[in-house]
Amino acid sequence: MNVKGVGILFNRGKGIEKLENSLLKGFALPENGYYKISQELFCDELILKNMRRADDFSKLVAIAAIDAFKDAQLDETDKEDLGIIFATSFGPHPTTFKFLDDIISFGEKEASPTTFSHSVHNAAVSYVSNLIQNRGPTITITQFVESFYQALILAKSWLTEKRCKNILVGAADQYGEVMNYICNKKLKLAKDGKIKPFSFKKNPDVVPGEGAVFLLISSEEPVKYCKIEIGSDTKKDFVDLCIVDTDGMSGNEEFYLSLKEKYPLFASYTPIFGSMLTSMAFSLVTGILMLKNQKTYSVPVEENPHNIPLCNKTESKGINSIACIKYNCEGKQMKILLSKQ
Amino acid sequence: MSGLKFPVTGIGIISACGNNINETLISFQSLKRNGKKVSLFDSKIDCPVFEVNLKTSYKNMRTLDLALEAVKQAVEESKLLEVRENYRIGVCIGTTIASQLNDINFYREYRKSGEAPIDSVNRYLNSNLADAISKYYNFDGPKCTVANACSSGTDAIGIGLSWLKADMCDIVICGGADELNIVPLSGFFSLGVMSDELCKPFDKNRKGLNLGEGAGIIVIEKEEISKKRNMKSKFYVNGYGLSCDAYHLTAPRPDGSGLSKAILKALEEAEIKPEDISFINAHGTSTIDNDKTEGLVFKNLFGGKIDFLSTKGYTGHTLGAAGGIEAVFTILGLKEGWIPASIGFENIDETIGLEPTRERREVKGKYALSTSLAFGGNNSALIFSRE
Numbered sequence: 001m002n003v004k005g006v007g008i009l010f011n012r013g014k015g016i017e018k019l020e021n022s023l024l025k026g027f028a029l030p031e032n033g034y035y036k037i038s039q040e041l042f043c044d045e046l047i048l049k050n051m052r053r054a055d056d057f058s059k060l061v062a063i064a065a066i067d068a069f070k071d072a073q074l075d076e077t078d079k080e081d082l083g084i085i086f087a088t089s090f091g092p093h094p095t096t097f098k099f100l101d102d103i104i105s106f107g108e109k110e111a112s113p114t115t116f117s118h119s120v121h122n123a124a125v126s127y128v129s130n131l132i133q134n135r136g137p138t139i140t141i142t143q144f145v146e147s148f149y150q151a152l153i154l155a156k157s158w159l160t161e162k163r164c165k166n167i168l169v170g171a172a173d174q175y176g177e178v179m180n181y182i183c184n185k186k187l188k189l190a191k192d193g194k195i196k197p198f199s200f201k202k203n204p205d206v207v208p209g210e211g212a213v214f215l216l217i218s219s220e221e222p223v224k225y226c227k228i229e230i231g232s233d234t235k236k237d238f239v240d241l242c243i244v245d246t247d248g249m250s251g252n253e254e255f256y257l258s259l260k261e262k263y264p265l266f267a268s269y270t271p272i273f274g275s276m277l278t279s280m281a282f283s284l285v286t287g288i289l290m291l292k293n294q295k296t297y298s299v300p301v302e303e304n305p306h307n308i309p310l311c312n313k314t315e316s317k318g319i320n321s322i323a324c325i326k327y328n329c330e331g332k333q334m335k336i337l338l339s340k341q
Numbered sequence: 342m343s344g345l346k347f348p349v350t351g352i353g354i355i356s357a358c359g360n361n362i363n364e365t366l367i368s369f370q371s372l373k374r375n376g377k378k379v380s381l382f383d384s385k386i387d388c389p390v391f392e393v394n395l396k397t398s399y400k401n402m403r404t405l406d407l408a409l410e411a412v413k414q415a416v417e418e419s420k421l422l423e424v425r426e427n428y429r430i431g432v433c434i435g436t437t438i439a440s441q442l443n444d445i446n447f448y449r450e451y452r453k454s455g456e457a458p459i460d461s462v463n464r465y466l467n468s469n470l471a472d473a474i475s476k477y478y479n480f481d482g483p484k485c486t487v488a489n490a491c492s493s494g495t496d497a498i499g500i501g502l503s504w505l506k507a508d509m510c511d512i513v514i515c516g517g518a519d520e521l522n523i524v525p526l527s528g529f530f531s532l533g534v535m536s537d538e539l540c541k542p543f544d545k546n547r548k549g550l551n552l553g554e555g556a557g558i559i560v561i562e563k564e565e566i567s568k569k570r571n572m573k574s575k576f577y578v579n580g581y582g583l584s585c586d587a588y589h590l591t592a593p594r595p596d597g598s599g600l601s602k603a604i605l606k607a608l609e610e611a612e613i614k615p616e617d618i619s620f621i622n623a624h625g626t627s628t629i630d631n632d633k634t635e636g637l638v639f640k641n642l643f644g645g646k647i648d649f650l651s652t653k654g655y656t657g658h659t660l661g662a663a664g665g666i667e668a669v670f671t672i673l674g675l676k677e678g679w680i681p682a683s684i685g686f687e688n689i690d691e692t693i694g695l696e697p698t699r700e701r702r703e704v705k706g707k708y709a710l711s712t713s714l715a716f717g718g719n720n721s722a723l724i725f726s727r728e
Contacts, residue, residue, distance in 0.1 A: 084585070091488065096441055099524065100448045108386055108527035116528030117591050117716065121440050121488035126717035129587040135602060137583040138719060139496060140488045142440045144469055150485045154500060157507035178442075178451060185459045 001152075001159060003225040004074075004166070005216030007067025008285055009060055010273050011035040011209060014044070015067055016289055019272075020297075023286070024314065027271050027300035029193045035209035035274030036175045051127050053114055057092035061124035061172045062131060064212035068168060069132055072216035072224070082134040083164040084125050085154050087147035087171040089277035091121040094176040124172070136164050145250045145326070147171060148281040149334040152230050159219040170214030171281035175274075183208050183275075187248060195275060197246040197268030198304050200256045206248035209274015213281040215288075226291040228284075229337040239337065240319045241265045241296065241311060245283040245326035247275035255327040260308050263323065267311040271300045280326045280334065287322040287338045294319055344612030347505055348567040348574035349559050349725070351419030353411035353516075354669045356555030356662075357391035358655040361414060362673065368655055369681035370701070376539045376551050376657060381521055388535045390521055391553030391657030402468035403554075404439040407662070408518035411556035412474055415514065419560040421478070424570060431482030431510035433500045434470035434558075435493025435517035436661040440486060443524045470518060482510035487661075491624070492583075492715035493517055494557060494664025495723055499581035501561055511566045516665025518556035525660060526552055532591065540627035540658075541685040542651030543636060543697045550626045553657020557665030559672065575728040576672050579613070579708070582606030586718030592630050593714050597638035600712065603720040604642060611708070611724045615643050618724075619706025620680055622671045624714045625651020625697070626658050627685065631714055636693030650698045654684035664713045668723060671711045675727040678704050 008015065011030075012022045022028075030036075042048065042059050047066050051058060065084070074082065096119040102111035117123060122140035129138055137158065143150045148171040155169045183189060183206055190196075190205035199205070217228065242263035246253050247270035259266075273282045290296060298314045321339040328334065354361065357375045358368035367373070376389035381403075399406050416422060421430065442465050450457035467473060471484035485500055487493040494517020501513035529535045529552065536549035561578050562570075584606065586599035593599070608615065621643070623635050632651075639647055652670050659666055674680040683697035707728075713721045 088488075090442060091440060093442055096443050096524070097448055099528070100443065100445055101452070103445065103523065103527050104449055104452065108384060108523060109530060111527045111531045113528070113531040113533075116524075116531055119441070119443075119524070119528070120437065120490050120716050122490050122715070122717040122719070123590055126585075126590050129585045129718060130589075133587050135584050135587055135599065138489075138585040138717070139500070139583070140717075142469070142486050142488045143471065143484065144466070146472075146484070150483060153483050153509060154485065154503065157500075157503040157509055160507035161503055163503065178448070181451065181455075181457075182459070182462050186462070 001156060001217045001228045002223045003215050003228060003288055004218045005068040005072030006225060006285060006288060007064040007071060007214040009037065009064045010211035011037050013041060014063060020289060022272050023297040030207055033193050034175055034180060034207060037210055047131060050131060054127055055092055055095045055118040057095060057174050058118060058124040058127045060212045062127045065128040065168055065170055065214040066131055068214035068216045074166060078166050079134055081136040081164050083136045083158055083167040084128060084138040085151045085167055085169045086125045086140045087151035087278060088121060088142055089144050089147050089173050091142060092119055092174060093179060094174060095119045097178055145277045145328050146334065148278050155217055156230060165220055166216060166218045168214050168216050170212060171278035172212035173210060173276040173278045175208050175210035180208055194301055195247050195271040196301055196303050197244060197270050198308060200253045200306055202252050202254055204248035204253045206275045209276050211273055211282060213285050223341065225288050226338045226340055239263060239321040239323045241267055241322045243283045243287050243322060243324045244268045245280045245324060246270060247279050249275045249277050250329050255331045257306065264309060265311050266308050267299050269300060284324050284336060287324050291319055291322060291338055291340055345579050345610050346564060347502060347561045347578045348564055349561055349576045349578060349672055350567055350572045350574045351415035351560035352669045352672055353414030353558040354666060355393055355407055355410045356656040356666055357393055357553055372682060372684055374539060374654060374684060382523055384526060386526055386530050388537050389539055389551050391551060392521055393554050402439055402464055403520035404436055404518050405468040405470060405473050407520060407554060407556040408434060408470050411558040412514060415558040415560045425478060425480060428512050428566060429482040429510040430480040431504050431513040432471045432475045432480055433485045433497040433513060433515040435487040435497035435664060436470055436519050437490060437493065438519050438522045439468050439470050440488040445523055489719050490716035491660050492664055492713035492719045492721040493661035495713040495721040496583060498668055498723055499583055499721060502578055502581050505563055512562040514558060514560055516558035516668065517662040519554055519660045519662040521552055521554040534628045536627060539685060540653055542625035542627040542653050542683060543632045543690065543693060544686045545688040545690040547627045547632060549628050551657040553659040555656060555659045555662050555666055557662060557669040559668055576675060577726045578723060579726050580607040580610030580724040582722045584720045588718050591716050593634040595634060597634045599718060600634060600638045600714060600720040601642060603722040607722040607724045613708055617708045618643060618710050619704050620674060620709050621647060621649035622667045622711040623649050623651050624712050625653050627653060633693055636695050640695055645695060648698060648702055650680055650683040667711045671709045671725050674704055675709055675725060680704060
């Protein structure tokens, strides 16, 4: 699978250049203990004028998806059958709660139809299809911590069976007050506002975040950014760098200690984005950027109680392959390999 | 037979027209309709719904309980428990409700005091359908919960097919499940697409849909695995098509071009022609727009004499479960050699110009089609066959 386009919207802005800019600047404390995208960042007028009634979740998804789509510069003929696979852990939960507000405040007969139609998980990609005018297969899936990984498995299946040649594969999750309450009840919110990705603790710190990432992946050459392999395909054991997707959201992170001897260098960039169950998509984009630029970026938070070899320099470097690893709550490993060729 | 051919080795069903296959067939024969005012929760909406008489509770979200009932039937028929350690078994289930954190009692409490018991959140987190079913049976293949609105069940089976074709696993448990819930009840009421009487799919005087609940599950596998396991299935999944309208958030594209595209893709995968289709289990929700679009497409692609039916009159619209339930009904039609009357239909709608089955009809051919349309402009089609 070749990555031909990348789109991202996160708390510091839109686009892969903004991501590089943030990696160069390093860690920034969140304002209120969580990373939320400010309304000024929902700033793509061309996109948003066609979705004035949409909720923030749909806007978030559309901005990142269109960013990746434009970046890939597909031919008009490839657009028609473009596939879309979108993964979300919790969907547009603030919109769902807004709909419940309607029911509680005004009664079930007086709730807003617009709010209801946006509370459905796949409303967001419906906007994306409308904006792109693609008519190919479009799927929304939800698998909590495995959402993005399972989306890539499906993308690989579609490319293998030639259901489509090009697919927008993305992930998004949204911050919300109720979700913050749930995180506080079930996990450990970081008192200092800092995710510590290398603590590898049983009860790691969490800083809720939100954002969206889309990749345009293709079965066709040439390779614009890099290649992606998943799961059992990742036979290459030697990689230049291992990005661990540790942000506290899956609970126990002790599983990552077993990786210590297996890779020459480790990194994690979750403190840039905040904690999300779909964070693997964000970690992956960072790896893609490194391969494209042939450059390592210093990790934003360097606390390293287990003395693992950390990537703590921003420098030009020949990088051939990067592994991106996440464990689910039961300790099952999900591994994605990025390679230059 | 040519093209794709993946044996169906197990089916499971639970809906308002029966908690298993036998009860379902009896409902079809006796033209039984269980639609009545909702009793599962308090509601001021006085439209009929189709509830399941669920006899076992596993203390999960109701959607997962429904799914497990159907999965158990399918797993038993497919004898999967005996071989689960030998094969990569994937689970792909469509839903709408189980994908959302929408417990109104939790939220009412949170709104009131800023605090709420977390047990309903835990129930939601433990009820991701694909994850929960994988764990329940200790399966080790890919897992995917599809949230593609009302085509989710059909798309879950389509994803299962894709996994098998791409060698992601050997066997897949797939279908859909959904419970009756206050959010879609209020939502569809607010959209003005619910009928205050029992639904009448494709009828001139149709007033809208009735909501329902249930689960429909099938087990599909690679043919070589099925042979190795000595499973003597005579029924197959042959093709899947999925397209997007790129038109409107809640309404289908009126010219039906999206649905046509999905059906043509499924036919292409199965390597058959429209005239090979013996009957269509339509989405047939009984809304003005859906039935008109589907009717137009059926007429254009299959001509004016194609046998088609909507089973929503027996089950209500079960949302994410519908595609799974109707896949099972389609296979049952091929297996039993007959399809039931499209209950609720009385008067032909001249703007559609087609009428669904008025009475039990014999199935003559090999192939059948099941269609689903959904919010977001999704159109999905599956083709099934018998030997």
